[in-house]
Amino acid sequence: MILVNNNSSLRIAIQKGGRLSEKTLNLLENIGLEFDNYKNRILVPCRNYDVELLLIRDDDIPEYVQDGICELGFVGHNVTAESKADVTGLRALGFGKCRLSVAVPKNNGIKTLKDLDGCRIATSYPVLTRDHFEKQGIRIKTIEISGAVEIAPTLNVADAIADIVSTGGTLKTNGLVELETILNSQAELIQTNQPIDAHKSELIEKLLSRIGARQQAEKSRYIMMNAPSGAVERICDIIPSLKSPTVLPLAENDMVAIHSVIPTDRFWEVMEELKSAGASGIVILPIENMIV
Ligand SMILES: Nc1ncnc2c1ncn2[C@@H]1O[C@H](COP(=O)(O)OP(=O)(O)OP(=O)(O)O)[C@@H](O)[C@H]1O
Ligand SMILES: O=P(O)(O)OC[C@H]1O[C@H](OP(=O)(O)OP(=O)(O)O)[C@H](O)[C@@H]1O
C-alpha cells in the first residue's frame, strides 16, 4: 500500500523534541520560513511558504519519508542507515555530528573487533551493528536496548556496546573505551522516492537552493581591515581567497581598507600573520546568506 501525501502542501518531517529539533527549526527559520505555535502541535503550517511540518520521533522519520507521507525529512544519518528505508539523501547539514562506535570495558583485554567473537553487544542499532560484524566474519549476539546502553557491560547484560559517541564523555564516565567506528553521522535532509508533483518539486528545489546559500554563508566570514597600501600584496598572499579583494583608499595617506570574504576556519589561523603584515582594525562579520 502506498500512503503518499495527497495534501497540496509539501510536508517535512522533523524531530519533535530532541537533539536535532532546535537546530532544524533554526535552519528552517534562517532560510526564511516562518512558523508559530509549534509547541504541543504535530502538524504545523508555515505562514509564508507552502509547506507544513510533521513533528514526530526521529525513529519514525525515514519510514514516513519512504512511504511518501512526508516528501522530506530532517534526521540523523545514523537513523536513516539503521532503518534501511528506501529514501534519497539530499544534503548533509553539518550539525548533529556523531559516530556509531563499538566500545568495550577498559582493561579487559579486548584489543580488536575479532576479540569479540562469540560476545554479546548491547545496542540501539542492531541492524548496523550486525552488518558491521558480519562483513568481518565475526559472530556476535546483539542485545537490543533503547537507552542507557553504556551501563550494559557493568550490569553484565553484555560484553561490549555499539552506541552513539560524540565527545566520548559518556564512554569515559562508564569506564569504556572506543574500539572501532561503525558509521560517521550528522543530520541530513532526506527525500521520498515516491513520485512528487511539479509544484512540490519546485518547492523542494527552492528550499535546497536556500539551504545551499545558508551553508555557504556559514562557511564564510566577511573581513574588513585597514593596511598600508604597500602591504596589500602580502596580505593577499596570507589569505589566498583574498585574490581580488575590494581595496578602498582611506583619508589617511597611503592607507587602504581591504574588504573580502574568507573561510571561517582560516581566520584564527592567519590573524597574527595579518597583524604582522601591517593590518589593523580587523573586523570579522557573519554573513546571513551567500549566493555564488
Ligand atoms: N551526543 C551527541 N552529539 C551529537 N549528536 C548526537 C548525539 N547523540 C545523538 N546525536 C544525534 O542526534 C540524533 C537525535 O538524538 P536524540 O538523543 O534526540 O534521539 P532520541 O532520543 O532517539 O529522540 P526521539 O525521542 O526523537 O526518538 C541522533 O539520532 C544522532 O543523529
Ligand atoms: O560522547 P558523548 O558526547 O558523551 O555523547 C554520547 C551520548 O549522547 C547520546 O545520548 P543522549 O545524551 O542523547 O541521551 P540518550 O542516550 O538518552 O538519547 C548517546 O546515546 C550517548 O549516550
Ligand SMILES: [Mg+2]
Ligand atoms: Mg529516537
